[in-house]
Amino acid sequence: MLDRFKVPEEDRVYVEESAVRAATEAIFISIGLDEANAKRSTDVLIRNDLWGVETHGVSNMLRSYIASYRSGALNPRPQIVTERETPTTAVLDGGGGLGLHVAPTAMEMAIEKARVTGMGAVSVHNVGHMGGAGYHAAMALDHDMIGLAMSTSGRAIVLPTWGAEPRLGTSPIAWAVPAGEMPPFVFDIGTSQIAQNKMRLAKRVGARIAPGWIARMDGTPVMEEVDFPDEYYLLPFGGTREMGSHKGYGLGSVVDILSSTLSGLGPSFLDPGPGFFLQAMRIDAFLDVTKFKADMDTFLRGLAATRPAPGETRVVYAGLLEAEEEARRRETGIPYHTEVIEWFRTVEHEMGLHFSFT
Amino acid sequence: MLDRFKVPEEDRVYVEESAVRAATEAIFISIGLDEANAKRSTDVLIRNDLWGVETHGVSNMLRSYIASYRSGALNPRPQIVTERETPTTAVLDGGGGLGLHVAPTAMEMAIEKARVTGMGAVSVHNVGHMGGAGYHAAMALDHDMIGLAMSTSGRAIVLPTWGAEPRLGTSPIAWAVPAGEMPPFVFDIGTSQIAQNKMRLAKRVGARIAPGWIARMDGTPVMEEVDFPDEYYLLPFGGTREMGSHKGYGLGSVVDILSSTLSGLGPSFLDPGPGFFLQAMRIDAFLDVTKFKADMDTFLRGLAATRPAPGETRVVYAGLLEAEEEARRRETGIPYHTEVIEWFRTVEHEMGLHFSFT
DSSP: OOOOGSSGGGGEEEEHHHHHHHHHHHHHHHHOOOOOHHHHHHHHHHHHHTTTTTGGGEEEEHHHHHHHHHHHHSSSOOEEEEEEOSSSSSEEEEEEEEHHHHHHHHHHHHHHHHHHEEEEEEEEEEEEEOHHHHHHHHHHHGGGGEEEEEEEESOBBBOTTTTTOBOOOOEEEEEEEESSSSSSSSEOHHHHHHHHHHHHHHHTOOOOTTTTTTOOOTTTOOSSOOOOOOSHHHHHTSSSSGTTTHHHHHHHHHHHHIIIIIITOOOOOOOOOOOOEEEEEEGGGTTTTTHHHHHHHHHHHHHHTTTTOOOOOOOOOTHHHHHHHHHHHHHEEEEEHHHHHHHHHHHHHTOOOOOOOO | OOOOSSSSSEEEEEEHHHHHHHHHHHHHHHTTHHHHHHHHHHHHHHHHHHHHHHSSSSHHHHHHHHHHHHSSSSOOOOOOEEEOSSSSEEEEEEEEEEEHHHHHHHHHHHHHHHHHHHHEEEEEEEEHHHHHHHHHHHHTGGGGEEEEEEEEEESEEEEEEEBBOOBOOOOOEEEEEEOSSOOOOOEOOBBBBSOOOHHHHHHTTTTTBBBTTTTTTOOOOOOOOOOOOSSEEBBBBSSSSSHHHHHHHHHHHHIIIIIIIITTOGGGGGGOOOOOEOOOOOOOOTTTTTHHHHHHHHHHHHHHOBOOOOOOOOOOOTHHHHHHHHHHHHHHHHEHHHHHHHHHHHHHHHTTOOSSSO
């Protein structure tokens, strides 16, 4: 993550993973989730926090999930229904449950189908926020499979290239690929130039907005650095056409088609709620796993060993910094903004729970 | 395509599609391909020319293919061998044949597997250049399937984010999705900021190189507009980290893994030759085709009807301009640079052929 988004050191409180995990599980259970789904939902959030992906951890997301449960927009005990199924595919009605645990249920189906046939893909509608596509793609890793996860969510906020009206969401897409000795390749991006969650985080930490990230309400790309604006649209990644925004726009369209339209929801700009697409592919359906993993190590080591450009200190690959950060945070605890700790304290009081770190 | 890449009007000669098609087929047959493979290879090139994708049409590619056949680097009569196969997957040894016709053979296998099981994916090694991923992905359209095609090729030329040594190729990726009344969604991009073929085209038409497209040989991104340089590396798309080059770098890595490593070649920076990954997915394994296509029309019409930003004239989606260009060029003929016509004349003479337009 860019430095501008990091919690300033003086505002940080370090909390042990197990403590925040226990607190988050207790919150989900208090809200009505069963234990398995509370544990799974918590695992998604804490994993993102361990990876340093604060945008999808407890601080940025948990309070909005709680609000959605309280308003009835999310169902804590959803009935998941399989609407269509083939040996390789399925479409699920998520029963209005939170994507944090419905997406793993769908990904487990995709993995089981891939185990039997070589490939599996499951799409989901009537479901809440997925909470970080990388986690769900990475579920494939332990099965020696390649995982793919994508999602639409929320209202249209991203402009098409040359457009003045939003037509896409920030639509994340993630691939995860196992390696041997090297940390796995886990690549998780939004298809806008900047994620809406990062905008929220930028607002909280007081970060400025870089050129080419957003557009004015008439569609004009903002090409200078600005303070956080009152209103804005997001640009597809690339920013402008000369810098390749048609690539971000097209990739966002792919995610929209596979996640929303293919799951039966139609285009996401009609605001039908989130749709997911989850896919798993068995490596040994193509190649011996040992050879594949050895070749992946060669690939990833080669990337990480690249001589840095002038002014840069090292080259990394998708997933490497996250794996390093996870190891570090398991030691030091997870840094949260003081304001997040205060929020946990409030919830603790409201729900009559007891957290060890507040 | 950006205006800077278009053949200047005064240098254009318009040739009827059927004339250049006949000439190209005759060249492939003269070189030793059988009629079916000559027709298929020609169709890939001409389709790209009809779409206005000059970078992958006859002018930019055909002479390098001929040189490769003459040097023995390509086999005009390859034996394609299936090395591994499951109900959903296969790995092919392409027998050293040109990707223009080997990729369609692999895509046909993927489509047949998808017809039976819902999904199919085929990877290929020991094969020549694919010649435009969009064509191969689009083969799925007539089968009411979603197509995906990607390829590695050639030596490493793209720098990782923050890197000073090239580790990736320009690695194209394409998705194709059918619609009802609207032209299909066909999205085909290179994962570098600019394709190597576009650099070649820029050199021929004398275009300047925009900021953020290339790097100096020490890895420093060139952030001003420059004349065509003697030597350069390409930047992953996004250009710089602040503009999201980690997204282009990661997507290029995905293509490298699926096309090269998964097909058994290891990472493409070891220069093992091209690798392909081709996938087809049956729409009705998820959703009724009629509903899907109607929803796709809503999506694509919505994109194309977006109010343009100030200074822009219209909003399009991936595949729309190409479909319009194809209709126009079927009427007017395909515009080629005079230099390309001269090349055809030379080949005609050398091979003892007769072309109607030279």
